[in-house]
Amino acid sequence: MVSIDSSVIRWSAPEEERAGKPLVLLLHGVGSHEGDLIGLAPYLAPEFVYASLRAPLEYGGGYSWYPLSTPGAPDYAGVDEAADAVLDFVDSLAGQHPTVGLLGFSQGGSLSLQLLRKRPTAFEFAVVLAGFVVPGAPADVDEQVAAAKPPVFYGHGDADQVIPAEAVARTSEWLAEHTAVDDSVYPGLTHGVAQEEIDDVNGFLARVHPA
Template sequence: MSLDPEVVRWSVPEAERAGRPLLVLLHGYGSDENDLYGLVPYLPDSFVIASVRAPLAPPWPMPGNAWYPIDELGRSVGVTDAATRFIAWLDEHTEASAVGLLGFSQGGAVSLQALRLQPERFAFVVNLSGYVSPGALETDAALAARKPHVFWGRGSRDDVIPAPLVEHSVEWLPAHVELSGRVYPGLTHSVSEEELADVRSFLEHRLDDLAE
């Protein structure tokens, strides 16, 4: 199922997007494009920001949308399919030469998988309360050679992402990307203002990189 281009929230009209770096927001399970769009005031306004809606509907009575079925948490097939669908939307509906991703939870996993699938396509990833999907991809060696910047933030009291996936991510990420980020004491499966300040600093540094 494809992403719906009619429900994407953009920070600026189409006429103001040319020549500017694009930051795409990918929400978590049971949410929609309006959720992470609330972060826009905290993010550098040099980016054109697009907040997209995942294409799947969770089982009733869960509201919102999903990138892959929740029972596929930790499996690579669903995450890879979701990342492939997202890249197809990007190919069809954007022309930005510099693209970064910011995903929360499921959206974080999909963002990292998209980076793995096309290491040269994405400038960086911000992974909030997400994880790296287990399983090797043919493109992982190219990713490790390029080592793009990734910010990973998570809470010390986040009990949503299973510990084995966190442990896998802790081991896998430093070997494949230029990793930065923090574990925030007392934070659950959510985002704090302290974390947003760190994300903004990370994004400002990436803008500096793109300007070089």
């Protein structure tokens, strides 16, 4: 059983300024840590408070949300366990925030979509950057996502050599079938995040969470 260490979470605002604000959870990629995506917070919509979590498993000097296996197709049970750990953290906040959104990069992006599967109506939106949907979900799980049609921004580069093309195609198809997706491809972008993409993310946030 894995869990989120709340003592190492990096927040975009001090504790006294968080309550009552919409929250976005930042979920880093494999081998990274909680100090990574929090660096995006100054460039993202300021009406949110951002919380960057540390994945529970040690990996290569950083951390991983779940054990690695086939690229773009990890073991479903391990991803589900990681999602349960994040949900336990969300539950611990006990209504401190009116809404909760998700922003994940790479492995963290796959976890964001798994969280939508676990609770399709609990999250205001998901931003998936260079991520993928994990294969192997029971049919009834994805049917619940399709019924909710959560808003998702899917940003990915056409020069990404880390996420297999098959996983990207699977993800675009799944998102089109199950979510209200903004699927944006960035020419020449490798496995990373571009300024144009951040601008598009902010446009997406303005649409799904009007100020």
